[in-house]
Amino acid sequence: MIVQKRFISLLVENNAGVLSRIAGLFTRRGYNIDSLTVGETQNPRVSRMTIVMTCDTPTFEQIKKQLNKLVEVIKITELKNENALMRELILVKLKANDNDRSKIIEISNIFRAKVIDVTSSTMTIELTGDEPKISGFLEMMRPFGIIELIRTGFCGIERG
Structure with a gap:
């Protein structure tokens, strides 16, 4: 069985x-969640959850069936690369001496990242993007020394 990353979007009632x-x-079923984001939609009574998990197809189908049984779940949508836009926000704090600052800014500009804080020894960068963009940016920043990294997890929406 092929194990792969799966993305699912849920519309749920915005209840406690x-x-x-x-x-x-x-x-309860021993399934792992790689990432979960949730937020209110344009309707304050409805929230959207984006759940990322790594599993095989039978497990994924079982998860969808179990989610469908929950009363508060309004709609389930599988998000695939060809039909969805996926984004994640990261904040990364880097070691940044006087010699490295210009290099960090140059790389950040290439990735359309934004410098949001600078101290005498650190820089904090904000970046939003898909998985390849985030991974590429982090790979370029590792040599400078990542002090702290915060990731929101992915959120996604169908195209069109």
Whole structure:
């Protein structure tokens, strides 16, 4: 069986405990969540969850069936590369001496990242993008010394 990253978007009722029930569904069955983001939609009574997991096809189909049984779940959409836009936000704090600052800024500009904080010994960069862009940027920044890295997890929406 082929194990791969799967992305699913859920529209759920914006009620207390919904996140806990969905996370509990994964926990009870021993499924791991790689990333989970949630936020209110244009309708304050509805939230969108984007869940990223690594699993095989039968497991993924089982997860979707179990999610469909939850009363608060309004709609489930599998997000695939060809039909979705996926983005993640990262904040990365780097060691930055006087000699490295211009190099870090130059690389950040190439990736359309934004410098959001500078001290005498550090720089903090903000970047939004898809997985290859985030990975490429982090690879370029590692030699400078990553002090701290924060990732939001992916959020996604269908194209069109």
